[in-house]
Amino acid sequence: MFFKVYNVTQFLEDHPGGDEVLLAASGKDATNDFEDVGHSDDAREQMQKYYIGEVDATTIPARRMYKAQTSTAATQQEEPGFLFKIIQFLVPLLILGFAFGLQFLGKKEKTET
Numbered sequence: 001m002f003f004k005v006y007n008v009t010q011f012l013e014d015h016p017g018g019d020e021v022l023l024a025a026s027g028k029d030a031t032n033d034f035e036d037v038g039h040s041d042d043a044r045e046q047m048q049k050y051y052i053g054e055v056d057a058t059t060i061p062a063r064r065m066y067k068a069q070t071s072t073a074a075t076q077q078e079e080p081g082f083l084f085k086i087i088q089f090l091v092p093l094l095i096l097g098f099a100f101g102l103q104f105l106g107k108k109e110k111t112e113t
Ligand code: HEM
Pocket: 006, 008, 015, 016, 017, 018, 021, 022, 025, 030, 033, 034, 037, 038, 039, 040, 041, 042, 043, 044, 046, 047, 050
C-alpha cells in the first residue's frame, strides 16, 4: 500500500482551514482527516500543487508509544532518595548528640577537679 505525500509547508498560512489542522495531520496518513472535512473539488485541485511523491506504507516504522517505567526501575530510582532523606535526618541528630556529649563531659571534668 502506498501513501501520497504532500508538502504543505508553504500552504500553512494560506490554508482556509488554518495551519493547526494541517500540523496535527502531518507525518501520518491524513486521508480521513481530509475527507471528513468534505473539501471541494477546488481544494482537491489545489492539493496537486503540493504533491511530492509516494511512500510505501510498510517502510514506515510504527509510532513509538510512551512506555511507563516498570515498577522495579521506579523503586531503584526511589531508593537513593529515601536513603538520602534518612541521612539528612540522622546527621544533624548525631552532631547534636555529639555536642551534648561534649558538654556533659566538660561539666563532669569540672566537678571532679
Ligand atoms: C494539501 C492539502 C490540503 C489542501 C490543498 C486544503 C485546502 C482547503 C481549502 C481550499 C479549503 C476551503 C474549503 C474548500 O474549498 O473545501 C479548506 C478548508 C478546510 N480544510 Fe483543508 N486542505 C488540505 C488539507 C487539509 C487537512 C489534512 C485537513 C484536516 C485535518 C484540513 C482541514 C480543513 C478544514 C477544517 C477546513 C475548513 C472547512 C470549513 O470551514 O468549512 N485540510 N482546505
